[in-house]
Amino acid sequence: MADELTAATVMRTRRLPAFEAPFLRAPEGARRVFLVTLGAACAPLLAGVVLFGWRAAVVACICVAACVIIEHVTYRVAHTPALGGRSHAYLTGVLLALTLPAFTPWYVAVIASAFAVIIGKAVFGGVGHFLWQPALVGRFAVAVMFPALLAPGDWPVLAQNRLLVGDVTDARTPMDYRGWQDRSAPEGADAFRLPHPRRALAKLTNRPTDAPPAYSGLAMPRLEMPGAAPAALHAPSPDRLPPMRDLVFGTRPGGIGETCIIVLLVAGGYLVYRDYVRWQLPVAFLASAWCVAAVAPVQLAGPSQTVETVWFPLLVEGLDVGFTYVNYQLLSGATVLAATFLITEMSSRPATVGGQVIFGAAAGALAMGLQLYVTAVPIPAYAAVLAMNTFAPWIERMWRPRVLGRRRLAWLGSLVHPFGERRPKR
Amino acid sequence: MLARRYATFTGGIDLPDLKDATLDAPVRPGPVPARLRVPLAPCGGPPAEPVVAAGQRVVAGQRLGAASDDAAVDVYAPATGTVSRLTRVATAGRYGPAHSDAVELVELEHLPELPAEPPTAGWRELAAAQVRERIADGALTTFRRGAEPLSGWIERARAAGCRVLIANVMEHEPYVTADHALLRARGRQVAGGLMLLGRAIGAETVYLAADRRRTDDYHPAEDAARELGIEPVALEHKYPTGADVMLVKILTRCETPPGGSPTDVGAAVVDAATCFATYAQVACGVRPSGRVVTVAGERTSRVGNFFVPFGVGCVDLVGAPGPPVLHGGAMTALRCDEATVTSPASDAVLAPAVETPPHPGPCIRCGWCVAHCPARLNVAALNDAFELADVDRAARLGVRACIACGVCSYICPARLPLTQRMNQLNRAVGRVADG
Ligand code: SF4
Ligand code: SF4
Numbered sequence: 001m002a003d004e005l006t007a008a009t010v011m012r013t014r015r016l017p018a019f020e021a022p023f024l025r026a027p028e029g030a031r032r033v034f035l036v037t038l039g040a041a042c043a044p045l046l047a048g049v050v051l052f053g054w055r056a057a058v059v060a061c062i063c064v065a066a067c068v069i070i071e072h073v074t075y076r077v078a079h080t081p082a083l084g085g086r087s088h089a090y091l092t093g094v095l096l097a098l099t100l101p102a103f104t105p106w107y108v109a110v111i112a113s114a115f116a117v118i119i120g121k122a123v124f125g126g127v128g129h130f131l132w133q134p135a136l137v138g139r140f141a142v143a144v145m146f147p148a149l150l151a152p153g154d155w156p157v158l159a160q161n162r163l164l165v166g167d168v169t170d171a172r173t174p175m176d177y178r179g180w181q182d183r184s185a186p187e188g189a190d191a192f193r194l195p196h197p198r199r200a201l202a203k204l205t206n207r208p209t210d211a212p213p214a215y216s217g218l219a220m221p222r223l224e225m226p227g228a229a230p231a232a233l234h235a236p237s238p239d240r241l242p243p244m245r246d247l248v249f250g251t252r253p254g255g256i257g258e259t260c261i262i263v264l265l266v267a268g269g270y271l272v273y274r275d276y277v278r279w280q281l282p283v284a285f286l287a288s289a290w291c292v293a294a295v296a297p298v299q300l301a302g303p304s305q306t307v308e309t310v311w312f313p314l315l316v317e318g319l320d321v322g323f324t325y326v327n328y329q330l331l332s333g334a335t336v337l338a339a340t341f342l343i344t345e346m347s348s349r350p351a352t353v354g355g356q357v358i359f360g361a362a363a364g365a366l367a368m369g370l371q372l373y374v375t376a377v378p379i380p381a382y383a384a385v386l387a388m389n390t391f392a393p394w395i396e397r398m399w400r401p402r403v404l405g406r407r408r409l410a411w412l413g414s415l416v417h418p419f420g421e422r423r424p425k426r
Numbered sequence: 427m428l429a430r431r432y433a434t435f436t437g438g439i440d441l442p443d444l445k446d447a448t449l450d451a452p453v454r455p456g457p458v459p460a461r462l463r464v465p466l467a468p469c470g471g472p473p474a475e476p477v478v479a480a481g482q483r484v485v486a487g488q489r490l491g492a493a494s495d496d497a498a499v500d501v502y503a504p505a506t507g508t509v510s511r512l513t514r515v516a517t518a519g520r521y522g523p524a525h526s527d528a529v530e531l532v533e534l535e536h537l538p539e540l541p542a543e544p545p546t547a548g549w550r551e552l553a554a555a556q557v558r559e560r561i562a563d564g565a566l567t568t569f570r571r572g573a574e575p576l577s578g579w580i581e582r583a584r585a586a587g588c589r590v591l592i593a594n595v596m597e598h599e600p601y602v603t604a605d606h607a608l609l610r611a612r613g614r615q616v617a618g619g620l621m622l623l624g625r626a627i628g629a630e631t632v633y634l635a636a637d638r639r640r641t642d643d644y645h646p647a648e649d650a651a652r653e654l655g656i657e658p659v660a661l662e663h664k665y666p667t668g669a670d671v672m673l674v675k676i677l678t679r680c681e682t683p684p685g686g687s688p689t690d691v692g693a694a695v696v697d698a699a700t701c702f703a704t705y706a707q708v709a710c711g712v713r714p715s716g717r718v719v720t721v722a723g724e725r726t727s728r729v730g731n732f733f734v735p736f737g738v739g740c741v742d743l744v745g746a747p748g749p750p751v752l753h754g755g756a757m758t759a760l761r762c763d764e765a766t767v768t769s770p771a772s773d774a775v776l777a778p779a780v781e782t783p784p785h786p787g788p789c790i791r792c793g794w795c796v797a798h799c800p801a802r803l804n805v806a807a808l809n810d811a812f813e814l815a816d817v818d819r820a821a822r823l824g825v826r827a828c829i830a831c832g833v834c835s836y837i838c839p840a841r842l843p844l845t846q847r848m849n850q851l852n853r854a855v856g857r858v859a860d861g
Binding site for chain 1: 793
């Protein structure tokens with residue numbers, strides 16, 4: 001083995017197999033890691049296909065096929081071997097499909113895949129080198145290019161009796177919609193057209209000051225206890241929030257894999273069990289988003305047609321109402337999908353647990369901040385993840401666990417003296 | 427064995443044990459070799475001056491080489507035989523194979539067996555100075571990778587003021603059971619040798635640290651140890667608990683400074699084979715002529731724990747077709763070639779079923795190496811530093827704390843040879859820092 005450590009010898013030998021200890025290897029290779037993650041990502045995809053019908057399956061197939069083909073072509077052109085076969089291209093395709101709504105036209109899916117593979121991965125040199133989660137790069141690109149199409153407005157949800165086989169574009173706005181359960185499809189259509197919960201929530205908390213509030217979003221007459229819920233649950237149809245049950249099972253407007261919280265949690269738990277994800281990262285992300293939603297000021301209807309800005313929405317109407325409101329904020333968007341599959345992408349997060357906690361907490365706070373205050377951003381959770389991906393290498397460099405045998409904060413000294421740890425003199 | 431709580435360390439990993447084949451094997455005499463190539467520099471460093479000539483008949487225990495300075499030891503014939511020539515061999519040095527001169531013996535007779543002589547009266551009452559004198563007489567070395575003269579080791583520990591002596595019988599590496607077999611067969615003697623060593627370096631606390639799963643086999647050693655004022659401790663099985671630095675951290679809660687050795691924090695670490703050799707020499711007057719070696723692996727049928735004289739060719743010993751033959755536990759082993767012979771440092775010679783090493787891919791930043799590194803290094807960042815050949819950055823990240831345990835290479839899904847890279851960085855940093 002060449003003893004001199006120069007850039008030239010490293011370049012020559014770094015892809016050669018090493019015949020040195022250890023002679024045992026753990027069985028899991030990079031390809032297996034990607035394939036198992038892919039398997040886990042298929043769970044919310046299947047849930048999405050059931051909830052949003054065959055069009056979701058078509059979107060997923062287009063994304064996967066486009067990612068694989070484009071990746072194959074780019075690597076052919078660039079003469080670089082793809083790591084782990086095409087497993088990461090499949091994974092990128094599925095993750096991208098999870099973030100897109102089921103009514104996405106085919107060309108949008110193809111463009112998103114192209115951005116994901118080319119800008120997200122190939123430009124940086126492939127797996128392991130990219131800065132931003134590739135699927136999110138694709139999603140972000142189409143969100144910018146087709147704002148009208150993908151803005152969270154009125155999105156469709158299949159009716160109970162049309163699950164799996166229904167056509168999600170064949171939607172009507174239902175009159176007097178109280179919840180998905182026990183409601184069969186509207187006359188001559190397969191799906192309900194419902195307001196995206198994000199939009200409904202924004203109406204509650206971010207109404208323009210000059211518009212007189214029709215009702216106080218969070219306020220609820222104390223007389224109606226028990227069964228705490230924001231008053232919006234009882235509001236007239238267009239402003240009504242879906243029941244909490246719909247949020248948990250995923251029968252509400254959203255991306256293919258964004259909505260089914262239960263399946264997302266199970267699949268994410270499996271990734272944690274396999275040690276592909278440290279639990280600290282998604283927990284930090286969700287917890288910090290939850291805390292921001294609990295604390296950050298919202299605008300509520302005050303007495304006699306005024307609007308007032310109130311801090312601590314968790315407490316302002318009582319814990320029960322506040323708790324429901326905060327959970328709505330957390331579960332209604334793409335936050336859970338981002339926490340389980342997107343922020344945990346290996347190459348674009350810090351490697352140390354401490355770094356991951358900082359990274360996740362910052363991304364969660366940013367996601368909730370965007371969701372609450374920047375209605376112009378259609379994909380707050382994804383934008384937050386992308387933004388924090390940018391800082392991941394920096395966090396990685398700044399967060400240094402104490403190396404064995406070093407004094408605490410010894411690295412401060414090493415900033416001035418690169419060889420601060422000479423061998424102790426005997 | 428005990429009800430006291432000890433510290434632990436972050437990282438580490440559960441390795442497959444792979445010891446079943448040899449765990450219950452008694453220590454047997456090894457296969458009879460055709461020749462011995464007795465290394466004249468078992469400790470690396472300068473070789474002993476040969477004092478025999480080709481064609482001469484030597485008897486077991488006769489001196490073959492005279493030490494030229496303090497870093498070397500006298501070398502004695504492990505068996506009776508005829509000197510055929512001087513040759514070159516390789517032994518296991520700390521950082522890789524160490525090449526040295528050797529005396530080749532053929533027409534062998536009286537091959538050594540595991541010593542079982544009765545102790546001389548009064549060995550327990552020997553004063554520290556007397557123990558050190560007898561150790562120096564016997565040309566003892568330490569019985570581990572990077573062997574050194576035992577007298578020198580004792581002086582170093584005394585100079586550093588070591589108050590703690592730890593016998594490391596963890597045997598955390600897959601396949602290896604040599605110390606385990608020795609402790610089963612000669613537990614009282616190992617404990618006696620440990621006590622003598624503790625006296626020689628003036629240690630106040632002496633531990634006998636063993637794997638918790640194996641303690642049922644160690645009752646004689648345990649009883650003798652308690653009687654001699656040694657504290658037996660049983661520790662959880664987790665690789666690399668048996669690395670000296672980790673063991674010292676567990677038992678004394680002191681962290682060895684990066685690039686240092688446990689003596690820097692006042693703890694000395696030995697293994698069972700050194701203790702046994704000390705006992706045999708000091709209490710029974712028997713010079714070491716061989717050691718217990720585990721021969722194991724899927725590719726050999728000659729599986730067991732053998733008492734093997736120094737200078738047996740590793741490839742002949744294992745009797746396996748084709749490379750690789752490994753010297754030492756599979757996580758830190760060296761590859762043997764025809765020139766490699768057994769020496770005091772040989773705890774195992776293995777022929778495991780290893781696949782051809784895979785081509786490393788790019789790091790996918792899974793973070794497993796970081797999570798499992800017992801030295802809490804950011805191995806992924808160090809790998810970047812390696813690929814950029816940035817030695818300064820590696821030094822800042824603390825690469826000198828690496829204990830070369832092999833966990834990062836073992837676990838890396840991109841199949842990067844991380845341990846090897848850390849070693850290279852370490853040597854580069856050492857060169858710059860030491861001058
Ligand atoms: S070989 Fe070194 S860097 Fe790798 S896990 Fe062990 S101590 Fe850490
Ligand atoms: S284990 Fe290998 S692939 Fe994973 S972060 Fe470490 S070097 Fe990279």
